[in-house]
Amino acid sequence: MDLRFTPEQEMFREEVRAFLREHLSPVVADKVRLGRELTKQEHEEWHAILHRKGWLAPHWPVEFGGPGWSVIEAAIFDHERALARAPLTIPFGISMLGPVLIKYGSEQQKRHWLPRMLDGSDWWCQGYSEPGAGSDLASVRTRAVRDGDHFIVNGQKTWTTLGQHANMIFCLVRTDPSAKAQQGISFLLVDMASPGVELRPIRLLDGSHEVNEVFFTDVRVPAENLVGEESQGWTYAKYLLTYERTGIAGVGESLAAFSWLQTVVARQIENGRPLAEDPLFAARMARVEIDLDNMQTTNLRVIAAAASGSAPGAESSMIKVRGTEIRQEITSLIRRALGPAARPFLADTGGEPASGADICHASHAAAEYFNMRKMSIFGGSNEIQRNIISKTIVGL
Amino acid sequence: MDFQHNGDRQLLRETLGRFLSDRYRFDIRQKAAENDLGFDPEIWRELAELGFVGAMFDSRVGGFAGGGFDLLVIFEQLGRSLVIEPFLPTLMVGRALEAAGGQAELVGAIVGGKRVALAHDEPGGRYAFGRVTTTARAEGDRWILSGAKCCVAQAAGADLLLISARTRGMPDAPDGIALFLVEHDASGMALQDYPNIDGGNSADIRLTDVSLPPEALVASPHDGFGALKEARAAGLLALSAEAVGAMDVARDMTVEYLRTRVQFGVPIGSFQALQHRMATMLIEIEQARSAVINAAAAFDEGPSHARDRALSAAKYTIGRVGCLVAEESIQMHGGIGMTWELPLSHYAKRLVMIGHMLGDEDVHLQEYINFSRRIAMSNVG
Numbered sequence: 001m002d003l004r005f006t007p008e009q010e011m012f013r014e015e016v017r018a019f020l021r022e023h024l025s026p027v028v029a030d031k032v033r034l035g036r037e038l039t040k041q042e043h044e045e046w047h048a049i050l051h052r053k054g055w056l057a058p059h060w061p062v063e064f065g066g067p068g069w070s071v072i073e074a075a076i077f078d079h080e081r082a083l084a085r086a087p088l089t090i091p092f093g094i095s096m097l098g099p100v101l102i103k104y105g106s107e108q109q110k111r112h113w114l115p116r117m118l119d120g121s122d123w124w125c126q127g128y129s130e131p132g133a134g135s136d137l138a139s140v141r142t143r144a145v146r147d148g149d150h151f152i153v154n155g156q157k158t159w160t161t162l163g164q165h166a167n168m169i170f171c172l173v174r175t176d177p178s179a180k181a182q183q184g185i186s187f188l189l190v191d192m193a194s195p196g197v198e199l200r201p202i203r204l205l206d207g208s209h210e211v212n213e214v215f216f217t218d219v220r221v222p223a224e225n226l227v228g229e230e231s232q233g234w235t236y237a238k239y240l241l242t243y244e245r246t247g248i249a250g251v252g253e254s255l256a257a258f259s260w261l262q263t264v265v266a267r268q269i270e271n272g273r274p275l276a277e278d279p280l281f282a283a284r285m286a287r288v289e290i291d292l293d294n295m296q297t298t299n300l301r302v303i304a305a306a307a308s309g310s311a312p313g314a315e316s317s318m319i320k321v322r323g324t325e326i327r328q329e330i331t332s333l334i335r336r337a338l339g340p341a342a343r344p345f346l347a348d349t350g351g352e353p354a355s356g357a358d359i360c361h362a363s364h365a366a367a368e369y370f371n372m373r374k375m376s377i378f379g380g381s382n383e384i385q386r387n388i389i390s391k392t393i394v395g396l
Numbered sequence: 397m398d399f400q401h402n403g404d405r406q407l408l409r410e411t412l413g414r415f416l417s418d419r420y421r422f423d424i425r426q427k428a429a430e431n432d433l434g435f436d437p438e439i440w441r442e443l444a445e446l447g448f449v450g451a452m453f454d455s456r457v458g459g460f461a462g463g464g465f466d467l468l469v470i471f472e473q474l475g476r477s478l479v480i481e482p483f484l485p486t487l488m489v490g491r492a493l494e495a496a497g498g499q500a501e502l503v504g505a506i507v508g509g510k511r512v513a514l515a516h517d518e519p520g521g522r523y524a525f526g527r528v529t530t531t532a533r534a535e536g537d538r539w540i541l542s543g544a545k546c547c548v549a550q551a552a553g554a555d556l557l558l559i560s561a562r563t564r565g566m567p568d569a570p571d572g573i574a575l576f577l578v579e580h581d582a583s584g585m586a587l588q589d590y591p592n593i594d595g596g597n598s599a600d601i602r603l604t605d606v607s608l609p610p611e612a613l614v615a616s617p618h619d620g621f622g623a624l625k626e627a628r629a630a631g632l633l634a635l636s637a638e639a640v641g642a643m644d645v646a647r648d649m650t651v652e653y654l655r656t657r658v659q660f661g662v663p664i665g666s667f668q669a670l671q672h673r674m675a676t677m678l679i680e681i682e683q684a685r686s687a688v689i690n691a692a693a694a695f696d697e698g699p700s701h702a703r704d705r706a707l708s709a710a711k712y713t714i715g716r717v718g719c720l721v722a723e724e725s726i727q728m729h730g731g732i733g734m735t736w737e738l739p740l741s742h743y744a745k746r747l748v749m750i751g752h753m754l755g756d757e758d759v760h761l762q763e764y765i766n767f768s769r770r771i772a773m774s775n776v777g
Contacts, residue, residue: 001398001399001400001401001402001405001465001689001692001693002397002398003397003689003690003693004397005397006397009397072397282765283761283762283765286761286764286765286768287761289768290687290709290712290713290761290764291683291713293687293690293709294683294684294686294687294690294709294713295683295686296686297686297687297689297690298682298683298685298686300397300399301399301682301686301689303397304397304398304399305399314678315682318678318679318682321675321679322679322683383672385675386671386672386675386676387668387671387672387675389674389675389678389679390665390671390672390674390675391671393651393674393675393678394651394654394655394665394671394674395655395665396654396655396663396665396666396671
C-alpha cells in the first residue's frame with residue numbers, strides 16, 4: 001500500500017505544471033474559475049496549444065496522434081489541468097467520438113476524421129438525447145431511412161452542448177423501427193451545414209447559452225458516414241459512454257473550486273470576523289473537504305485499478321455520483337458565502353476581482369451554482385448511476 | 397501508487413482471518429461476550445501466541461510490525477468477526493508505554509498477551525481527552541491516587557491498569573497528567589463491572605487513597621499527556637479500520653437479504669427504493685475505506701498536525717458512515733433486523749458504538765477544523 005506517485009510520475013507532473021504556467025492565459029483561467037462561458041475562439045486556441053504539444057488526445061493511441069500516456073499520466077494531466085483552471089478539452093470529438101472511430105470506424109473514416117479533430121478543422125457535438133429520450137436513451141425516435149447511397153434523417157435532438165459552435169454532429173438514429181429498443185439504432189455522422197438541419201438555442205436558468213435543440217428535416221447524409229454496422233449503434237454508444245472513467249469524479253475541479261471557496265470565505269466579513277471563522281460555516285466546509293479528501297483516494301483507487309487493466313464495474317458510477325455531489329456542494333457553499341450579494345445577476349465583466357467588494361459583483365456564484373445542477377443530471381443521471389451500482393452489486 | 401497490501405500484510409490478513417473464521421464463529425463470540433470477563437481469555441492467549449498482538453507493535457519494543465497499515469489489516473479483520481477480545485486496550489496501553497519510554501520489559505509482556513486496560517475517561521468528562529481530575533500526590537516515596545474513572549473497557553479481566561492522574565494544574569491542563577501502572581487487586585481500588593450494548597465489558601473505578609510504589613509511575617507529569625495522545629492516535633486508526641471491516645460484513649449480509657427476501661412475489665432487491673438506499677450505502681463505505689487508507693498512511697508519518705487531522709477525518713467519516721450503515725442495514729432487513737438472534741443487529745450496534753469511542757463525528761469534525769487552522773497558520777508562519 002503506497003499512496004505516493006513514482007519519481008517519474010512526479011517529474012511528469014512538474015512538466016505539466018510548467019507547460020500550464022507557460023501557455024495558459026490568465027484571462028481564460030479566470031473565466032474558468034468563475035464558471036463563465038468561454039468564447040469559441042478561446043476554446044479553439046486552447047485546443048491548438050495542446051495539439052502543438054501533442055497533448056490534445058490523451059487517450060488515443062500514438063499512431064493516431066495520442067501522447068502515449070499511461071492511465072496514471074493521463075489522470076495526472078487532467079488533475080493538474082483542473083487545478084490550474086485550464087479549460088476542459090471539448091469532449092465530443094476528442095474524448096467521445098475519437099475512441100469510437102478508433103475502435104469501430106472504417107480506415108477511411110479514421111484517416112479523414114481523426115486528424116481533423118486534432119487540428120481543429122471540425123467541432124463535433126453530440127446528438128444523443130431527444131425530447132422523449134433522456135435517461136431512457138434507447139427510446140430515440142429520430143429516423144434514418146436508406147435511400148441509395150444516402151440516409152434520409154428526420155427527427156429532433158436536444159441538450160446539444162455547444163452545438164452553436166459545431167459543424168459536425170454524431171447521432172443515434174433509428175434505422176430499424178421494427179426492432180426492439182436497443183437493436184434498431186445506428187450511429188451516423190452528420191454535417192451541420194446540410195440542408196434541413198436547424199439549430200435553436202435553449203437558454204438555461206443561469207442565462208447561459210450552452211445547449212441547443214437540433215432539428216432534422218429530410219436531411220441527406222452520405223452512407224459512408226455510417227459508423228460500423230447498421231443497427232449496431234447502441235454498442236458504440238455504450239462504449240462511448242463508458243470510455244473515460246478516470247476524469248469522471250472531477251477531483252481536480254472540486255479541489256480548485258474548494259480553494260476558491262477558501263478565498264471567498266476569508267474575504268467575507270460578518271460582525272468584524274471572516275466568515276471562515278464562523279463555526280457553522282466552518283463545519284459545512286470541513287464536511288465537504290473531508291468528503292473530497294476521501295474522494296481523492298477513492299478516485300486514485302479506481303485509476304490504479306484501471307491502470308492494472310481491470311474491467312470497469314460499479315466504481316465509475318460511484319465516483320460519478322459522489323464526485324458530482326461534492327462539486328455541487330462546493331458551488332452551493334460559494335453561493336451561501338456571498339450572502340445577500342449572491343443575488344445581483346450581472347453581465348460578464350471579466351477580469352480579476354481585486355477586492356472583497358469586487359468578488360461580490362464579479363462572483364457569478366449563484367449563476368454557477370444553478371449551472372452546476374446539471375452535474376447530477378447529465379452523463380447518466382445520478383439515479384441511473386445508482387441503478388447501475390445496485391444492479392452490479394445486488395444483481396437484481 | 398499501489399493499493400495492494402505487501403506480502404507480509406496479506407499473510408497477516410489471511411492468517412488472522414482464517415483463525416477467526418475457524419475459532420471465533422459468531423456463536424463463540426456471543427458466548428465470550430456474555431461471560432463474566434466480557435471476553436474469552438483462552439482465545440486471547442491463543443491470539444497472542446500466534447503473534448497477532450505482537451503485530452500491533454514495532455520490533456524495537458518486542459513486536460514485529462506495528463505500522464499504520466498493519467493496524468489497518470488487523471483491526472479490519474477484527475471488525476469483520478466482531479472480536480471483543482481486548483486488542484484495543486492492549487494497543488493503547490502498549491503505545492502509551494512505548495511513547496513514555498523505559499518500559500521495554502512491560503511492553504514485551506503485553507506483546508506476550510498480558511491483559512491490560514486503560515483507565516483514563518472520567519465521569520462528567522464526556523469526550524474531553526485532556527481532562528483529568530483524578531489526583532496523584534506524593535507521600536514519602538509513594539504515590540497516592542484518588543478519584544474516579546468510568547467506561548474502562550475490559551477492566552475486569554485485566555491484570556494491570558494504566559491509570560491517568562493529575563499531580564498539578566487545572567483539570568483541563570495538558571501538563572501535570574502522570575500515568576501509573578496499577579495491579580488489578582490494589583487496595584483502595586473498587587471496580588464496578590458491567591456489560592456493553594455492543595459486547596464486552598467495561599467498568600467504573602473508584603480510587604480511594606490507592607497507595608503505589610515509586611516504580612508505578614510510568615510517565616511523568618510532563619510526559620503523560622503526550623503518551624496518551626500517541627495511544628489515542630493508534631486507537632483512532634484501529635477503531636476506524638475495525639469499523640470498515642464491520643461495514644463490509646453488514647453490507648454483504650444486507651445485499652444477500654435483498655437478493656433472497658421475497659415480498660409481493662419478487663426479491664425485495666428489485667425495488668428501486670431499496671436499490672438506491674443500497675447504492676448510497678455502497679458509495680459511503682468506499683469513501684470510508686479511503687478515509688482509513690489516508691489515516692493509515694498519515695499514521696506512519698509520526699506525530700504531526702497533518703497526521704492528527706487525517707485521523708480525525710477518518711474518525712469523523714467512520715462515525716457518520718458507521719451510523720448510516722447500521723441504520724440502513726436494519727431498515728432494509730425490516731423486522732428481522734431488530735432481533736438479537738440475527739448477527740447483523742450486533743454489527744449494527746458495534747458500528748454505532750464505535751462512534752461513541754474516542755470522540756464522535758462532531759468532536760472529530762471540530763478537531764479536523766482546529767488542525768486545519770494550525771496547519772494553515774504554520775504554513776503562513
